[in-house]
Amino acid sequence: MPDDFAPASHVRLGSNSGQPQTRLDGLAKITGQATYAADNAPEGMLWAVYAGAPAGRGRVASLDTGAALAHPGVVHVITPQNRAELQQDPDARAHVFAWKIDILQSETIRYAGAPVALVLAETLEAATEGARLLAPEVEPLPVRIGFDDGEPFEAATVGIGANPATSVGDLEAGFAAAERITEVEIETPPQYHNAMEPHAIVAQWQDGRLVIDTPNQAIVMSRPLFAEYFGIAPEDVHIRSPYLGGGFGSKAILNGPQILACLAARETGRPVKLVLSRAQMYGPVGHRGATRQTLRLGTDAEGRLTALAHHSVSATSSFDDFLEPAANASLNTYASPAISASHSGSRWDIGTPGPMRAPGEATGSAALECAMDEAAEAAGLDPLEFRLRNYAETDPATGRAFSSKALRECYRLGAERFGWAGRPMAPGQMRDAKGRLLGWGMGTSLFPAPMSQALARATLRADGSALVETAAADMGQGAWTALAQIAADGLGLDLAQVEFRSGDSELPDGGVAGGSGHTATAGSALFSAGQDAVAQLVRLAVEDPASPLHGAGNQAVRAQGGRLMLEGDPSRSESYAAVLARAGLETLAGNGRGARSPEAAGAHAMFSHGAVFAEVAVDPDLFQIRVTRLVGAFAAGRIINPRLAESQLFGGMVWGLGFALQEEAVHDRRSGRLVNGDLAGYHVPVNADLASIEALTVPEEDPFVNALGVKGVGELGITGTVGAIANAVWHATGRRARRFPVMIEDLL
Numbered sequence: 134m135p136d137d138f139a140p141a142s143h144v145r146l147g148s149n150s151g152q153p154q155t156r157l158d159g160l161a162k163i164t165g166q167a168t169y170a171a172d173n174a175p176e177g178m179l180w181a182v183y184a185g186a187p188a189g190r191g192r193v194a195s196l197d198t199g200a201a202l203a204h205p206g207v208v209h210v211i212t213p214q215n216r217a218e219l220q221q222d223p224d225a226r227a228h229v230f231a232w233k234i235d236i237l238q239s240e241t242i243r244y245a246g247a248p249v250a251l252v253l254a255e256t257l258e259a260a261t262e263g264a265r266l267l268a269p270e271v272e273p274l275p276v277r278i279g280f281d282d283g284e285p286f287e288a289a290t291v292g293i294g295a296n297p298a299t300s301v302g303d304l305e306a307g308f309a310a311a312e313r314i315t316e317v318e319i320e321t322p323p324q325y326h327n328a329m330e331p332h333a334i335v336a337q338w339q340d341g342r343l344v345i346d347t348p349n350q351a352i353v354m355s356r357p358l359f360a361e362y363f364g365i366a367p368e369d370v371h372i373r374s375p376y377l378g379g380g381f382g383s384k385a386i387l388n389g390p391q392i393l394a395c396l397a398a399r400e401t402g403r404p405v406k407l408v409l410s411r412a413q414m415y416g417p418v419g420h421r422g423a424t425r426q427t428l429r430l431g432t433d434a435e436g437r438l439t440a441l442a443h444h445s446v447s448a449t450s451s452f453d454d455f456l457e458p459a460a461n462a463s464l465n466t467y468a469s470p471a472i473s474a475s476h477s478g479s480r481w482d483i484g485t486p487g488p489m490r491a492p493g494e495a496t497g498s499a500a501l502e503c504a505m506d507e508a509a510e511a512a513g514l515d516p517l518e519f520r521l522r523n524y525a526e527t528d529p530a531t532g533r534a535f536s537s538k539a540l541r542e543c544y545r546l547g548a549e550r551f552g553w554a555g556r557p558m559a560p561g562q563m564r565d566a567k568g569r570l571l572g573w574g575m576g577t578s579l580f581p582a583p584m585s586q587a588l589a590r591a592t593l594r595a596d597g598s599a600l601v602e603t604a605a606a607d608m609g610q611g612a613w614t615a616l617a618q619i620a621a622d623g624l625g626l627d628l629a630q631v632e633f634r635s636g637d638s639e640l641p642d643g644g645v646a647g648g649s650g651h652t653a654t655a656g657s658a659l660f661s662a663g664q665d666a667v668a669q670l671v672r673l674a675v676e677d678p679a680s681p682l683h684g685a686g687n688q689a690v691r692a693q694g695g696r697l698m699l700e701g702d703p704s705r706s707e708s709y710a711a712v713l714a715r716a717g718l719e720t721l722a723g724n725g726r727g728a729r730s731p732e733a734a735g736a737h738a739m740f741s742h743g744a745v746f747a748e749v750a751v752d753p754d755l756f757q758i759r760v761t762r763l764v765g766a767f768a769a770g771r772i773i774n775p776r777l778a779e780s781q782l783f784g785g786m787v788w789g790l791g792f793a794l795q796e797e798a799v800h801d802r803r804s805g806r807l808v809n810g811d812l813a814g815y816h817v818p819v820n821a822d823l824a825s826i827e828a829l830t831v832p833e834e835d836p837f838v839n840a841l842g843v844k845g846v847g848e849l850g851i852t853g854t855v856g857a858i859a860n861a862v863w864h865a866t867g868r869r870a871r872r873f874p875v876m877i878e879d880l881l
């Protein structure tokens with residue numbers, strides 16, 4: 134198997150990459166051929182529906198299991214009293230990615246909506262009615278929700294194992310040297326992933342193996358976590374996850390309802406299907422935790438940062454400790470001789486938050502970009518000029534060189550496209566034809582370009598076509614299409630000659646569809662698998678006296694369109710099929726791995742960048758806010774599929790709009806229940822909320838991130854956009870956002 138890509142070696146990709154290929158899974162999806170987890174209905178299947186806690190804190194005193202069991206069709210009710218033993222303690226943290234879960238381990242209520250009992254029935258209707266008949270009686274305790282009522286604590290880590298506090302330089306000296314100090318406090322609310330496809334699982338036990346259909350962003354990595362609960366080997370967990378209707382971090386590893394369904398299947402000896410209702414997705418499957426962020430920016434007479442302090446109080450549950458790593462966004466964005474990013478926690482009686490699209494960076498950049506705008510105003514500088522004066526030539530946190538950073542070009546291109554140069558400095562100066570106040574704002578986008586680890590296999594077939602396999606996850610982002618393009622290039626084939634198989638844990642580990650690193654990681658594995666297969670093929674040809682390529686040096690042979698040919702002498706060529714046939718081979722398999730070596734990871738700071746410009750129109754009497762234009766310019770290394778990358782960037786920017794103006798989960802402070810836990814009450818943007826959106830990409834060569842030169846675009850678009858919109862609202866109205874979403878009442 135080829136080793137990790139050596140840094141600074143840039144491979145030549147074929148012509149499949151770079152094409153705006155439409156989604157390969159698009160037709161299956163729009164014609165209903167694509168099956169999602171909940172579409173499965175194995176023979177003899179039972180339906181599972183759980184009853185949720187009606188209070189946010191306290192104890193379940195009684196459940197009417199008799200009434201539920203008496204309902205026609207109900208076959209079993211699982212409660213904390215009769216729940217079978219599990220091999221893994223759900224209150225232990227088994228994995229850095231796996232948070233504590235609720236699987237009926239006690240009568241204690243830790244958040245509203247947490248499962249209190251599971252009903253199994255022959256039909257969905259019977260299970261639903263059975264769950265209703267349980268009518269839990271609770272002994273409630275006062276709930277603690279909100280930063281004023283939450284219990285403060287100091288965290289050992291934030292996000293996925295990051296340091297809670299990082300500082301560089303002398304902060305005190307930096308503030309002492311400052312001409313001006315700008316202080317800003319900004320709150321962001323709890324937000325929910327709201328994937329279109331509800332979490333679902335169909336679990337069945339087959340000869341001691343656990344076979345599950347469930348949407349999953351890290352199919353192979355998840356196996357041991359399921360296995361540990363049931364005392365089986367990871368290989369005895371088979372996860373099938375061919376299609377996902379969105380994930381955004383909430384389907385990354387595992388959750389309580391999934392384990393409940395697996396347990397129920399084991400106890401009843403029948404397949405079990407559990408599909409969360411829309412309302413049930415607001416609780417046991419994670420969310421973006423609320424933050425209260427304070428920023429302090431010192432600037433000198435020229436508008437250069439002398440010190441930057443960013444603290445986030447991040448909300449989490451009463452029983453686990455995932456903290457939104459919001460302040461860390463300030464570590465890598467702007468140059469400052471002194472930076473401090475720190476976090477503390479606030480325990481609320483809510484479900485545990487977790488990673489949600491651009492975890493940390495979305496919330497953190499929202500606050501940072503607002504603070505930068507205020508500091509620019511204080512310094513009397515145009516917001517773009519202010520950012521250019523504070524351009525980070527090297528990574529502020531580590532001093533390392535960036536592997537690539539075309540942010541200046543993003544600023545230039547975005548500003549030009551938007552028409553930023555015509556922006557008046559003072560707020561409230563522009564009106565549109567309808568008399569609405571117009572405002573222009575901007576923000577910087579930034580997201581890390583990490584890699585996880587992935588494996589892949591590429592098998593050339595006798596007819597010269599190929600099968601490529603890796604357990605990657607396409608949750609709608611277009612991964613399968615981009616990955617198939619890379620795989621075809623690795624094999625020197627046309628896309629149509631490549632069959633791409635994925636979404637199943639029996640395949641080579643495709644890594645995690647997360648952290649915006651999936652294309653880079655699984656793509657690297659697929660490319661090197663293809664190259665491995667082709668290298669073997671070349672060897673067969675050059676060593677075979679009957680081949681027109683006999684005796685050629687390996688390096689001199691090119692693979693393209695299913696043919697091997699001598700560089701510079703096209704008359705010496707032959708098809709893959711011919712080489713295989715002479716060698717008597719039906720198939721020839723290559724293997725590949727995608728990962729970044731620790732040396733490569735330590736050598737450079739690796740980020741995608743961008744600049745977002747926003748225009749809003751605000752009604753001068755009613756203060757209704759409309760986003761009329763969003764222009765983003767992004768640099769994210771090599772773009773494999775410009776159509777899908779643009780779509781990803783659009784998606785992120787639209788999320789930014791939702792963050793800025795709409796999204797907020799509201800808890801009732803007495804019961805602890807969500808008052809808007811559905812898509813009627815919890816607003817996400819629709820087409821009508823945005824008049825015009827553009828996502829430009831800036832060419833960027835990165836010889837260090839990986840041999841493909843690929844970074845990622847999945848999360849980048851949200852960052853920067855939130856602040857850009859809030860800053861545009863200020864520019865229209867003269868009112869500064871102090872919390873998100875910015876509402877009419879904040880402008881009155």
Ligand code: MOS
Binds near residue numbers: 350
């Ligand atoms: Mo994500 S929050 O990296 O799925």
